[in-house]
Ligand code: SF4
């Protein structure tokens with residue numbers, strides 16, 4: 001595999017009122033073309049912040065983003081513009097992401113024009129529109145191209161949002177909970193479409209979800225976030241079948257049915273060990289941020305922040321947990 005696009009390392013401070021919140025910290029991830037990477041965590045774990053940082057929707061306070069090994073720095077510069085074309089975001093709410101007064105044609109034409117892909121004449125444009133709609137399986141395209149958002153179902157709207165992202169001819173898609181607002185019955189169809197696009201267009205996809213079971217079904221690699229930090233990573237099979245970090249085990253145990261293929265129901269699972277809630281990012285716990293909820297916490301966990309340790313077994317599996325120190 002080609003060593004893709006985006007690499008983000010560093011920390012992020014967000015300001016809430018007068019307080020500065022370290023929303024995500026020491027995030028280090030690499031997306032690769034032709035692979036789906038899931039970023040899993042509870043709400044408030046910082047996973048959406050990571051996507052927005054990668055989409056350049058938030059300024060970073062520290063750290064860098066590399067595209068094909070080159071830092072993407074100057075806002076508005078040509079490297080920045082190239083990055084913004086190559087890395088497209090798909091939002092959670094397809095109802096909010098399309099302008100209700102405009103048709104599908106308008107949304108897609110605009111994306112094609114912004115990225116210089118609208119072609120020269122009306123015919124070329126029509127062909128490009130039809131191709132985008134066909135790619136997202138809204139066929140026959142003539143049936144959809146002049147529709148307004150309110151004439152489409154949630155799933156169809158999300159497909160239009162995906163088509164619009166494809167209008168930029170991207171290398172990477174950042175999909176923030178792309179199916180969690182859709183009816184359960186159509187979620188799988190949208191995930192399968194994304195997987196198909198990954199293969200056919202050789203896309204890197206960051207799939208953000210609170211549902212670890214869907215990560216297992218859909219993602220090649222899985223990263224788990226807790227309280228603004230990444231705590232475990234590896235290939236999805238390994239992370240979901242042989243979870244190493246106590247928090248990942250908790251997530252899997254509290255998922256309604258880890259073996260189901262269908263992505264999860266409506267509610268975000270709120271894992272509980274009987275020992276509390278996800279911590280505030282304003283004053284995260286010292287040491288391992290999971291220690292107040294961890295059933296196997298040790299003395300040092302309260303004060304010492306665990307680095308990433310390799311976990312014995314399949315290559316590339318790591319956990320930020322002192323239990324794995326010996327394995328190094
Ligand atoms: Fe639990 Fe300690 Fe591992 Fe944190 S470092 S997950 S508290 S055992």
Ligand code: MG
Pocket residue numbers: 043044047048
């Ligand atoms: Mg979110």
